Amino acid sequence: MDLEALIRALAPSEVTGVRPVAIGDLAYDTRNVPKGALFFCVRGERVDGHDLAWEAIERGAAALVVERVLDVNIPQLVVEDVRAAMAVAADTFFGEPTRKLEIAAVTGTNGKTTTAFLLHSMLEAAGRRPGLVGTVRWIVGGEERRAPFTTPEAIELQRLFREMVDSGDRSAVIEASSHGSAFRRLDRVRLDAAVFTNLSQDHLDLHGTM
Incomplete structure (x- = not known):
């Protein structure tokens, strides 16, 4: 995808060093930066992705999405919130796959996994060819995969949806964690549907209050 298409989707407040660039993938983790990727400098709890920009460039990043301009020699798209921009870019890059799937999300403190599996079974019985993104496993095109975490980052999540569409899935159930x-x-x-199971003190660390 041409960088210009992602610039139009993200509408950054500032763009530096723009030149014709073909973006071959998206990345936010310097341990996995495909050559030609658009790299998102995400500020984490312990590490700020802005401090790792040069490492991402050395590994093959073709452009950066940042919240402040860095002293680097590749194009930078300056946005207010890199995480929000990453979700928009992932949706755009993978062709808006959730427009082609019926999606049910399950959230709550307890019962997400059980409810998600029940919904997946019902959709399967109804012939809706469902995918699944959950704590125990992911299911794409009828094939099970190990689930490294409950709700993947936006890039992985939209990539999964794209794979579901390409493999013939017609619906999907996802566990939507608070984080x-x-x-x-x-x-x-x-x-298309959202399920709220319950809320207990387990998530007060994130939500602050009930």
Whole structure:
């Protein structure tokens, strides 16, 4: 995808060093930066991705999405919130896959996994060819995968949806964790149904109050 298409989607407040650039993938982790990737400098709890920009460039990043301009020699797209921008870019880059899937999200402190599996079974019985993104496993195109975490970052999540569409899935059930929502991973996921199971003190560390 041409960088210009992503610039139009993100509408950054500032763009530096723009030149014709073909973006071959998206990345936010310097341990996995494909050559030609658009790299998102995400500010984490312990590490600020802006401090790792040069490492990402050395590994093959073709452009950066940042919240402040850095002293680097590749194009930079300056945005207010890199995580929010990452969700928009992922949706755009992977062709807005959730427009082609019926999606149900399950959130709450307890019962997400059980409810997600029940919904997946019902959709399967109804012939809706469902995918699954959950704590125990992911299912894409009828094939099970190990689930490294409940709600993936927006890039992985939209990539999964794209794979579901390409493999013939017609629907999907996702476990939507509180952290996944708070960290903007679910932005641009177009939901057809949402399930709220319950809320208990387990998530007071994130939400602050009931």
